Each structure stands twice: as C-alpha cells, then as structure tokens.
Amino acid sequence: MKIIERIRSKKQRILRAIFGTFSATALMFTFQACYGMPPGTLIQPRGQVFDAETGEPVEGLQVTLWGNPIDTTDHEGYFAGNLEEFYPNLDCRVQVVDIDSTENGLYERLDTTVYASQLQDMELKVQRLHEDS
Amino acid sequence: MKTPKRAPFKRWLFRIFRKNETAIRELNYLFWECTWRCNLSCRHCGSDCQSEAHVPDMPFIDFLRALKPLEKRYPRDTVIIAITGGEPLLRKDLAACGKTLREHGFRWGIVTNGMLYDEARHRELVAAGLSSVTVSLDGLEETHNWLRGHPESYRRAMNALRLIAHTRGLNYDVVTCVHQRNIGELTQLKEELLANGIHNWRLFTIAPIGRASSNDTLQLTRPQLEEMLQFIAETRQEGRINITFSCEAYTGKYEEGTRDSYFFCRAGINIGSVLIDGSISACPNINRSFVQGNIYQDDLMEVWDNKFQVMRDREWMRCGPCAKCKDFKQCLGGAMHLHPTAGQPVLRCYKFS
Numbered sequence: 149m150k151i152i153e154r155i156r157s158k159k160q161r162i163l164r165a166i167f168g169t170f171s172a173t174a175l176m177f178t179f180q181a182c183y184g185m186p187p188g189t190l191i192q193p194r195g196q197v198f199d200a201e202t203g204e205p206v207e208g209l210q211v212t213l214w215g216n217p218i219d220t221t222d223h224e225g226y227f228a229g230n231l232e233e234f235y236p237n238l239d240c241r242v243q244v245v246d247i248d249s250t251e252n253g254l255y256e257r258l259d260t261t262v263y264a265s266q267l268q269d270m271e272l273k274v275q276r277l278h279e280d281s
Numbered sequence: 282m283k284t285p286k287r288a289p290f291k292r293w294l295f296r297i298f299r300k301n302e303t304a305i306r307e308l309n310y311l312f313w314e315c316t317w318r319c320n321l322s323c324r325h326c327g328s329d330c331q332s333e334a335h336v337p338d339m340p341f342i343d344f345l346r347a348l349k350p351l352e353k354r355y356p357r358d359t360v361i362i363a364i365t366g367g368e369p370l371l372r373k374d375l376a377a378c379g380k381t382l383r384e385h386g387f388r389w390g391i392v393t394n395g396m397l398y399d400e401a402r403h404r405e406l407v408a409a410g411l412s413s414v415t416v417s418l419d420g421l422e423e424t425h426n427w428l429r430g431h432p433e434s435y436r437r438a439m440n441a442l443r444l445i446a447h448t449r450g451l452n453y454d455v456v457t458c459v460h461q462r463n464i465g466e467l468t469q470l471k472e473e474l475l476a477n478g479i480h481n482w483r484l485f486t487i488a489p490i491g492r493a494s495s496n497d498t499l500q501l502t503r504p505q506l507e508e509m510l511q512f513i514a515e516t517r518q519e520g521r522i523n524i525t526f527s528c529e530a531y532t533g534k535y536e537e538g539t540r541d542s543y544f545f546c547r548a549g550i551n552i553g554s555v556l557i558d559g560s561i562s563a564c565p566n567i568n569r570s571f572v573q574g575n576i577y578q579d580d581l582m583e584v585w586d587n588k589f590q591v592m593r594d595r596e597w598m599r600c601g602p603c604a605k606c607k608d609f610k611q612c613l614g615g616a617m618h619l620h621p622t623a624g625q626p627v628l629r630c631y632k633f634s
Contacts, residue, residue, distance in 0.1 A: 156304075163301045179545065181310055181552045181564050182485070182527045182616060184363040185390040185415035186452045230358050 194228035195270025197221050197244055199253070206255060206274060208248035213240055213267075220247065240267060244274055288537060292611060295543045303550050303593055308351065308585050309360050310547070312554035313344055314565050315378070316367040320396050322430045325419075325458055325487045325499050336557050341378045343576065344555055348385065350582035357386035361413070364389060365565060367557075370397040376409040383410030390414055390452070395441030396434060403444045413452035414445050415483075420463030421470060427462070439477060446479045454481035456527070459509050460499045467512050475522055484513060485527045488566070488618060489628050500629075507633055514538035530619070530631035531612035548617040549573075549592025553585060561585075563592055566618045591623050601626020608632055 179187070193213055197206050205225025210217055218229030244258040256275040316338040351360055362382055369375055369391045382389045390413030391406075398416070419428045422435040429435075445453045455474060459467070467484075474482060486506065487499045501509065510532055516524045517538060526532065526539040528546060536543055548563030556562060561574040561584050571591060574584035591597070598614025603626065606612070614620070615627045 160301055160305050163297075164305065167298050167301070179310075179528065179542070179547055179551065181312065181363065181547070182529045182618070183365070183392065183564055183566050184310065184312060184552075185392055185413040186454050186481070187310060187361045187388070187390075187413060 192228060193218060193231055193267040193270065194226070195268075195272060196225045197227065197272045197274055198225060199255075200273040200275050202276075206252060208246070208252040209255060209274065210245045210247045211272075212243040212245065242270070242272070244272055246274075287534065292536075292543065295545075296610065299545055302545075302547075306550055306585075306589075306593065307355075308551065308553050308582075309355070310363065310552045311348075311351070311360060312363045312365055312552070312565050313339075314366060314554065314556045315339055315341075315344070315364055315369055315375075316372055317557050318371045319366060319368045319394075320371060321368070321394055321434060323394075324428050324430065325460065338372060339555075339557055339559070341374060341381070343559070344378075345381065345385070347555055347559075347576035347581045348382075348387070350580055352385055352387075354582055358388055360386075361388040361390065363392060365392045368394055368396070370402065376405045379406060379411055380409040388412045393417075393441070394429065394434065395438035396431070398437070398441035398444070400444060403441075403448070407448060407451065411451065414441075415453065416442050416445065416455050417458070418442065418455045418470075418474075419458050419460075421466045421473065424463045424466060428458075428460070442474075442479050443477055446477070454483050455479055456483045456485060458485045458487050458499075459501060460487050461501065461505065462498070464501065464505050464509060467509070471516060471522060471524075480523055482522055482524045483527050484509060484524065485529060486631075488529065506631065510535040510539055510633070529616045530629070531608065531615060533608060533632035533634055535633055536611075544612065546613070546616045549589040553581075555581070563589070564618055568618070568621055570622045571617070592617055597624055598627065600624070602630050603627060606632070 197209050197211070198204065199206050205221070205223070207221055207223045207225065209221045211219055211221065211227045213231055216231060218231060219227035221227045240262050242260050242262050246255040246257070254277040256277055258272060258274050260272070262270055317336050318338070364375070364378070370393055372378070375391070379389050390411065392415045395416045416438055418435070418438050419425045425435040425438070426432050442455055445451060457463070457470065463470075471482070486501050486509070489500060510526065513524055513526050514535060516522060525541060526535075528540070528544060531544040532539060548567060552563050554562050554565050555576055556565060556572070559575045559577040560569070560572040561576060561579065561581060562569070562572045573588040595613045598620065599609055603609055603612070603614050612632065615630070619628045621628065
C-alpha cells in the first residue's frame with residue numbers, strides 16, 4: 149500500500165515539475181487567496197565571486213541584494229540565498245563587502261547592478277586592495 | 282470591446298494541473314485571524330468584526346505552537362502566513378510576532394485598512410521581515426470614506442500605500458471592492474493610483490456574506506458586473522497598471538482576459554487558516570460551518586492531511602444553478618466562500634457566455 153502511495157506521489161511531483169518547466173503557466177504556482185495578500189515568488193539568487201586580477205574565487209565576502217544580505221562566499225567563491233521577487237523586470241543592486249578583513253585577502257567593496265534575468269547565475273569580480281594602496 | 286478568445290487546450294491543461302495540485306495538497310498559504318478588533322466599521326465587512334470584540338486576541342504563542350508540525354514538514358520560506366483580522370495593526374505585538382515567524386522560517390504579510398500604518402510602523406514591520414501587504418481602497422475619497430465610515434480612512438490608506446509601494450523587496454497590492462457607488466469611479470481611481478506610484482491593483486465584488494448580506498446596494502447588478510470585467514480586460518490590454526480580478530469566481534468568457542491564470546479556488550488545497558478561536562479552516566471568509574478542527578485540540582497537519590475533503594472533492598457543489606451547467610468542470614462550483622453550507626447552491630454565479 150505504501151509503495152503505491154509513494155509511486156503516486158512521485159508521479160504527481162513529476163507532473164508538477166513538467167507544468168512548472170514546460171508550460172507557460174508558471175503563474176499558476178503564484179496564487180493568492182481572495183482575501184489575502186500576494187505571496188510573491190521566492191527567487192534563489194546564486195553565483196560566484198572572483199578576484200579581478202588573478203581570476204581565483206574569493207572566500208569570506210558578504211553578498212547583498214536590494215540591501216538584504218543573502219550569503220557569504222564559500223572557499224570556491226560560491227554564494228546562494230533566497231529573496232522575495234518584487235519587480236521581476238527591473239535590475240537589481242548588488243553589493244559585495246569584505247567582512248573577514250585580511251583573512252582571505254582584503255577586497256574593495258563592489259557596488260554593481262545585475263539584470264533580474266541573470267540573478268541565478270552571477271559572476272562578480274572584486275578588486276584586491278594591496279598593502280601599499 | 283472584444284473579449285479574448287477562449288483557449289480550450291489551455292483550459293484542458295489547466296484542469297490537469299488543478300487536479301494534480303489538489304492531489305498534492307501542499308499547505309503553503311496560511312491565514313492567521315489574530316484579532317477580531319477593528320478600528321473601522323465598514324458597511325461591507327465579510328467578517329462582521331467589531332471595535333471591541335467579545336473574543337480576545339489569540340495569544341501568539343498558541344499560534345506558534347500550532348505551526349510546529351508545518352515547520353517540520355515544509356522547507357524554510359515555502360509557507361507564507363497571512364495575518365488578518367479584524368485589523369492586525371491593532372495588535373501591538375505584531376512586529377514581534379512577525380519577527381518570530383521569520384526566525385522560524387515562515388514568510389509573512391498583512392491585510393490592512395491602513396489606518397494605523399505610518400512611517401514608524403512601516404519601518405518596524407519591514408525590519409521584522411514583512412514580505413507582503415494588501416491595503417484596501419474602495420473608491421475615490423468620498424466613496425471610500427462613506428463605505429469605511431471614517432473621514433480619514435482614504436487619506437491614511439493612501440499614505441500607507443505610498444510608503445509600501447516605494448519600498449523595494451516588498452510585495453503589495455491594493456484591493457478595491459467594487460459596488461454600485463464606485464463602479465463609475467474606476468477609471469479615475471486608476472489614474473489616482475498611478476499618480477501615486479501604485480502599480481498592483483486587484484478588484485473584488487462584495488460577496489453577500491457578513492455585514493454585506495443585508496445591504497443590497499453593495500451588490501453589483503449583472504450588467505455592472507460585466508462592465509467591471511470589461512474594465513479589467515481593457516486595462517490589462519492598456520498595460521499601464523497590473524490589474525487582476527480576484528479569485529472569487531469563474532467568469533466564463535472573461536477567464537482569459539481578467540487574470541494571470543484561470544479561476545482556481547485553492548481553499549483547503551493550498552490555503553488553510555487558524556481562526557480567532559483556534560478553529561482550523563481555509564479562507565477566513567468561508568462560512569464557519571466548514572471548520573475542520575481546532576488547534577487547541579488537534580494537530581494542524583493531521584487535520585490538513587486527513588480532513589478538508591469537502592473542499593477537495595467539490596462534486597457536492599453540482600446543485601442549484603450549477604446542476605446542469607456545462608462549464609462546471611472548469612468552474613467547480615465557484616469559490617468556497619460563496620457557499621453558505623455544504624450541499625447549498627452557490628450564492629452568486631459570475632459566468633458570462
């Protein structure tokens with residue numbers, strides 16, 4: 149009985165994924181109760197931060213979108229987080245701040261703009277601050 | 282004006298999608314009726330709340346305790362809590378409640394009349410993780426104030442909307458209950474909203490429930506209802522403001538032109554609620570005879586998993602005007618809140634052929 153239930157559940161999830169991926173019905177998933185507020189959609193911005201000179205990934209940088217800190221880069225420079233999507237067609241202000249001081253090198257703050265359509269695959273480059281600068 | 286063409290294939294696909302969503306029945310939108318107190322006495326109120334409610338506000342800790350099983354079941358940020366009332370801003374602990382909800386992985390928002398929404402409150406709520414707001418605005422100044430029974434209500438709602446609309450990262454919309462007095466003001470109201478930087482607008486009609494059930498002048502006539510749907514369709518084509526018809530009913534030939542998706546009443550399918558006395562139901566405006574349990578006696582997720590059959594299998598709605606309707610498979614009897622009790626026909630049909 150349990151196996152049948154599991155198969156059925158799997159089938160339903162697959163069907164849902166097909167709807168989500170291939171149909172032009174993504175809006176079907178973002179609904180709102182008639183007397184409730186809009187739930188919005190949650191986007192999952194992610195990307196990688198590199199040293200602009202060496203091209204090496206940089207760890208320990210805080211990435212902020214629309215003023216909301218979303219994650220700190222790991223040893224491969226990756227970051228990922230969740231964010232409420234608002235105006236989906238507008239560009240997004242992204243800031244990268246060195247929060248671990250000299251531990252992984254000292255980097256200049258980056259303040260840039262990323263198109264909303266590119267939020268899930270960002271490639272950001274930061275300038276290293278040298279001791280003499 | 283031409284109505285958009287029906288799209289039979291898309292409608293068929295949609296029915297498969299709806300059937301599948303009903304089978305999955307994921308609870309991802311939960312109302313919390315946190316108070317019955319209200320600072321207005323609107324002529325059309327669906328909840329029949331009062332300035333000094335006889336029912337005390339629900340202690341937040343009781344609601345939080347009820348959320349425990351949800352927290353275990355669903356990943357962070359996938360469930361949104363819609364805090365409603367009464368007027369939720371009357372609760373002084375609202376920001377503290379929101380902050381705790383956020384810490385427990387829930388997104389949250391409020392439905393408000395905007396009377397107490399000033400800049401200080403706005404900052405406090407946004408800092409507590411507020412993600413979405415709906416503000417009611419029921420016409421131009423005179424009409425709105427008449428319906429809401431307060432001379433300041435329009436000005437304050439508009440102030441709230443300006444603050445909200447200019448905050449990045451905050452979802453919002455303004456809802457307008459369309460009735461006989463304001464149907465002629467919609468074009469002017471649209472311009473007013475746009476002039477104030479407000480771009481998300483949702484129109485309702487007033488359901489003959491709660492206080493509105495005893496006031497006939499609030500219900501649109503059939504030609505007025507069609508006029509409203511045409512206004513929505515035309516405004517959507519114009520593309521200056523993001524306008525939709527609420528999910529309160531199936532509209533027949535207007536389905537393609539008045540919403541982003543087809544009519545789908547998700548009460549009991551994705552939408553649940555914890556009402557002021559702990560009752561577990563779907564949308565708070567649904568008749569209380571549909572209550573499925575109570576958080577003070579039952580586990581919320583157990584009730585969600587094992588009850589709500591009356592909302593998931595709607596064959597019982599095939600009665601009254603729906604009995605022989607050929608659009609029933611698409612409509613499924615309209616919204617739950619338009620049924621006084623199980624087995625009773627729908628109070629109003631919105632279908633245009």
